[in-house]
Amino acid sequence: MRIVVVGSFGSQGDPQYRVHQPAAALAALPGFEVFELHPDAVARDAAALAADVLVLTMTLDVEALRLIRQRRLLGRPTVVELNDYLPDVQPWNPAAASWQDPRSHALFQALLQTCDGCQFSSEGLAERLAHQSRRSVVFANHLSQIPPPRPLPPGDLNATVTIGWGGSIGHRDDLRSIAPALIDWLPRHPQVRLALMTEPLLAEPFAVLSAEQWQLHRPGSLLDHLQWLQTLDIGVAPLLPTDYNACRSDVKFLEYAAAGVVPVLQNHGPYRSLAEQGVALAFSSPEELVQILEQLVQDVGLRQHWSRKVYGYVSEERRLSGHIQERAVVYRRLRDVCIAPPGPLSPLLVQQSEQPLESLADWQRLSPQHWRMGLNTPADQERQAAIAAMQRGEGAQAERGFRLALQHDDADHHSLSFLALLLRQRGDQLQALQCFRRAHALAPLALRPRNGLEHPHRAELQRGQALAQQGEVEAAIEIFRGILCQHRSHSGALLQLAAMLRSQGRKALARACLERLLQAHPDHTLGHGSMAGLLNSMGDEAGAAAALKRAQVLDPSLT
DSSP states (O other): OEEEEEOOOOSSHHIIIIIIHHHHHHHTSTTOEEEEEOTTOTTHHHHHHHOSEEEEESOOOHHHHHHHHHHHHTTOOEEEEEOSOGGGOOTTSGGGGGGSSHHHHHHHHHHHHHSSEEEESSHHHHHHHGGGSSSEEEOOOOBSOOOOOOOOOOSOTTSOEEEEEEOOGGGHHHHHHHHHHHHHHGGGOTTEEEEEESOHHHHGGGGGSOTTTEEEEOOOOHHHHHHHHTTOSEEEEOOOSOHHHHTOOOHHHHHHHHTTOEEEEESSTHHHHHHHHTSSEEESSHHHHHHHHHHHHHOHHHHHHHHHHHHHHHHHHOBGGGTHHHHHHHHHHHHHHOOOOSSOOOHHHHHHHTSOGGGSTTOEEEETTEEEEOSOSHHHHHHHHHHHHHHTTOHHHHHHHHHHHHHHOTTOHHHHHHHHHHHHHTTOHHHHHHHHHHHHHHOTTOHHHHHHHHGGGHHHHHHHHHHHHTTOHHHHHHHHHHHHHHOTTOHHHHHHHHHHHHHTTOHHHHHHHHHHHHHHOTTOHHHHHHHHHHHHHTTOHHHHHHHHHHHHHHOGGGO
8 A cells, every 4th residue: 555645844843753663653554655755846746636535634735636636536535634623823922923814724725525534633623623634543753763761850859850842833822921930039049940852032131130040942853852861850831722722732741751841731721621630740730839839849750750750651641653543543544535436537547647657767765665745956956946936925036946947847837837937926927927838738736837838818718608698609619619729628718618509409529628628637626517418408317327426526516
């Protein structure tokens, strides 16, 4: 069974816990081969179509919807993983910028509703979103490696006790909510030190403390973070009672506990169940946090008790090796229930889906059953930087980056598509059209170049539709045929022309139009639905049933 996991790469938390480590554990099971793929890799589409099961990890790309639909025609399921409720992200969070565009919200909802299954990182996130997905499952974070038990803290009450917190900008307000109480309490305990691993901006409130009582460590890789945890005795995890925080995971608890650090968690969201199970200390207010810290600092035996308890819990209950079979069962079941609908498939789709995964260039083989493809080439690097610039609204820099990527690899259809979008935005329609044509020739199933080629004909298409509504059928037909002379696979023109021809009783010609449409756009739901109606009117009940089934597979609301 071949699993392709598309997700962000990196040495920090989420890429490790949600992509790299689960992929390696799954690849260690008999009968599984796992291919990790960066979402911006040129080979993403080819690998995605060839996979038995595709997992899209926080991949918010309109092309993902097209891949899901095309894979469904092949009888191959797609799972979308979500590990944050991003539409509700805090307004001051840098991630919020991309959610100011309503299209991002629409894409988020469409991915949930289109995919064959959704996997979540926490029960809170599943409670909020699972009802929008066909199938859902929670795969909590687990640890692939747990260090040996650390020595218990010394029994000397005068020994230094280090309290720590590490986190990103997304936890800014959580940390600020406990800062005044900590700043007031710490000077009364000269043997206590505060250690923070975060950006300096988040640590600013603590600058009023003496230099001897607190330290700031810059964030780094997950390995850096785990090594830093070994210097702590107590770890705090504030989490304000917000809807966004209710959807987070309990990964901070796992990291503290595996290091033998005593976790003190806010009684909200993912931490509430841990408190209810009695496996972690929890607070509901800054004052209660200080009371718990006071007890732990004064009672060495209490710290030793909780250090042993939380370490024992994660060692026995939260090892990845003890839970990876759950994913294997879910993926096998999903593969078995996802069945291709009857009827012919587009040769383009069949050709791409049958391409052997190993034949794609640039795989790094990590183990006998585990491969990874990142952004390794100069073209990859330039394209990634250009996409980031485009997202920031820096069009000139993005254009330079895409052109540099194409100098390194003139077959980079992603860079061609994005460059075409930039050119069209600045009004250079001719160059944009040339780029879209080249991208379409390289990746004829991709959505961006197809839409880009159809875009210049919108006004003519609307004029033809208006004429058809006015009863001027022949005039409308001429307009649609004119569009097709310039772009032979224009989906709107083919669909409209087929409808006009069918209304005139020229059903064979209408069928030819729809066949051309579905060859170029195999995931066109309206095209399959129109074919079903046409074939039924021609007395081909079996063909009509098969076409309707394909339409229903693409859009279950048609059932």
